[in-house]
Each structure stands twice: as C-alpha cells, then as structure tokens.
Amino acid sequence: MQLGFVGWGRMGANMVKRILERSDHQVVVYVRRPDLVEEIRQTGAIGVNSLPELAEALQPPRAIWVMVPAGEPTDQNLRALADLVKPGDLLVDGGNSFYKDDLRRAKELGARGIEYMDIGTSGGIWGRQIGYCIMAGGSDDAFARIEPILRVLAPEGGYAHVGPVGAGHFSKMVHNGIEYGMMQAYAEGFAILEKSPFQYDLRKLCDLWNRGSVVRSWLLELAANAFAEDPHLDRVAGYVEDTGEGRWTVETAIEQRVPAPVIAEALFARYRSRMPESFGDKVLAVLRKQFGGHAVRIAEPSSGAQE
Numbered sequence: 001m002q003l004g005f006v007g008w009g010r011m012g013a014n015m016v017k018r019i020l021e022r023s024d025h026q027v028v029v030y031v032r033r034p035d036l037v038e039e040i041r042q043t044g045a046i047g048v049n050s051l052p053e054l055a056e057a058l059q060p061p062r063a064i065w066v067m068v069p070a071g072e073p074t075d076q077n078l079r080a081l082a083d084l085v086k087p088g089d090l091l092v093d094g095g096n097s098f099y100k101d102d103l104r105r106a107k108e109l110g111a112r113g114i115e116y117m118d119i120g121t122s123g124g125i126w127g128r129q130i131g132y133c134i135m136a137g138g139s140d141d142a143f144a145r146i147e148p149i150l151r152v153l154a155p156e157g158g159y160a161h162v163g164p165v166g167a168g169h170f171s172k173m174v175h176n177g178i179e180y181g182m183m184q185a186y187a188e189g190f191a192i193l194e195k196s197p198f199q200y201d202l203r204k205l206c207d208l209w210n211r212g213s214v215v216r217s218w219l220l221e222l223a224a225n226a227f228a229e230d231p232h233l234d235r236v237a238g239y240v241e242d243t244g245e246g247r248w249t250v251e252t253a254i255e256q257r258v259p260a261p262v263i264a265e266a267l268f269a270r271y272r273s274r275m276p277e278s279f280g281d282k283v284l285a286v287l288r289k290q291f292g293g294h295a296v297r298i299a300e301p302s303s304g305a306q307e
Helices: 010-022 034-042 051-057 072-082 099-110 124-130 140-153 167-195 202-209 218-229 245-255 261-273 279-292
Strands: 002-006 026-030 046-048 063-066 090-093 115-122 133-137 159-163
Touching: 002 010, 002 051, 010 026, 010 124, 010 140, 026 051, 034 046, 046 051, 051 072, 063 072, 063 140, 072 090, 072 099, 090 099, 090 140, 099 115, 099 167, 115 140, 115 167, 133 140, 133 167, 140 159, 159 167, 167 202, 167 218, 167 245, 167 261, 202 218, 245 261
Parallel strands: 002 026, 002 063, 026 046, 063 090, 090 115, 133 159
Antiparallel strands: 115 133
C-alpha cells in the first residue's frame, strides 16, 4: 500500500526504514528541514518539502501517519492535513498523545468525513530491529486499512486493535506509567547493591537475573548494556526527564479514584532528579533542629555569592 508519513525523528525515521526494508509498501515522507529530504530519498522513500506536496503525491483514499511530538506540533500538522485531504482519507497519530486529545480530534475530523486513528507505539530506538508493540484505536474499517503497515512494523503478535478512538493512546499511557514504576524499582534496587559492602559486578547480576528470575525483563537487558559501558555510571548525570505519559497516568488515576502510589512516586522521583538542591529537604532539616535540637549542615556558598 501507499503511506504518507510526517516526521523524521528517532522513532519516525526507524519506522519508515523498517517498512521499506521489510515490504514493498511505498512511503512518502514530509519533514520541515529541506536538508533531510535527500537522506530520506536514499532510504527508498519519497521525500517532499511540504504538506501539500505530500497530499498531492498520495492516491486517494489516502492514509497519512503523523509521528511528531505530542500536543501543538501534532495538532498543527493534523489541522493542516485536514485542509488538504478529502472525505474518506485516514489520518493516524502514532505519537504519545493524550487520549482526550484523540477524542476531540476524531470529532472534529469526523465532521469533515475524515477518518482518524490513535496508535500507541512502543519500542524506542530498538524498534527497527526487533519491531514495535502497537496499540491501535479506531474503527474496524480504519484498522483494516492500516493493518498491512502494522503487520510490518510489529513482531509476530505485536499489534492489536484495542478499541475505538482513544483506546490506543490510553493503553499506551498506562503502559508507560507501568514502565515508570518498573524502572524506579530497578533503580532503587541497584542503588542498594552499589552501596552494599559487596563488590558486585552489576552487569553480571543483570545477566544472572535474566536467566529464570521472576524479575527478568528487557529493561534488565538494557541495564546490563549500560553497566557494561560504565560499571558505576560515573559518566551519567542523575537527571531524568519525562515526556508526559506518567503524569497523564497519575492524573487519570486521580480522576478515576484508582490508587496508583508506585507510578506516582516514580513520577515524583523524576521531578526530584532535576533539582540540584531541594528546598523541601531544607525545611525538613530546620524542623528537626527546631523540635529536637538536631544539628544541620551549613550550605556551601554558591560560586556567584556576594562576599
């Protein structure tokens, strides 16, 4: 089949390459940077310089996959495409959008006769090699249209139609919330091991735990890779970003009154990682001094402090 594709980031580029390497599907890719068009063409895809060119290059009924950052970048591209495509065409958001945005988009596009799907995509930078886990939300007809692409992107058994519009990104949101909790548990466990009186080879321990242990996982394989490169992670700063899915999972849990303390704490741990010094910890220190006379450590003056 013919597929339009918007976005050439780490995920998007690898997805297009996997499609081209493993099928005869034709892919037409639009990116904002003209200097990347030739790189795209070298992969076997058709590279174009504008969204009108993308729409013009596709035969109706069109299928266009948008793979750009969630929020306004995705909305901008979908709004622009909605003015270029025709009733009966299909627009797909394969990024990490909030499911409520999907419900709004489907209503707006549906009023114009344009089909919409939300597809949660997991696999990161390894997806090109091992495939992507794909959670598709949308109508039965839309799923049937895009399924030939999903079959190439996913490993065997690695894609599913999980429900109507919104269901794809909702399940991906919860998936990422679970991921936050799993990563935090591994991080805390390895921190205890690193501080122990024993000189563990953490890579060796990762490999051992992945042989029959109840905590075996792909995350442990990745941890083993990281420890092989830097056994004590001396070259890594303990600063951890988040891209929204963990926050949305916690917010949704609150809305639904579902307790999710592990995911919430994992999210807060990421916030804490970005603070060079916690004001809250200073409050704890002075309160201990106030009620119990406990000593406090005097902060070192910053390099920019006035004498």
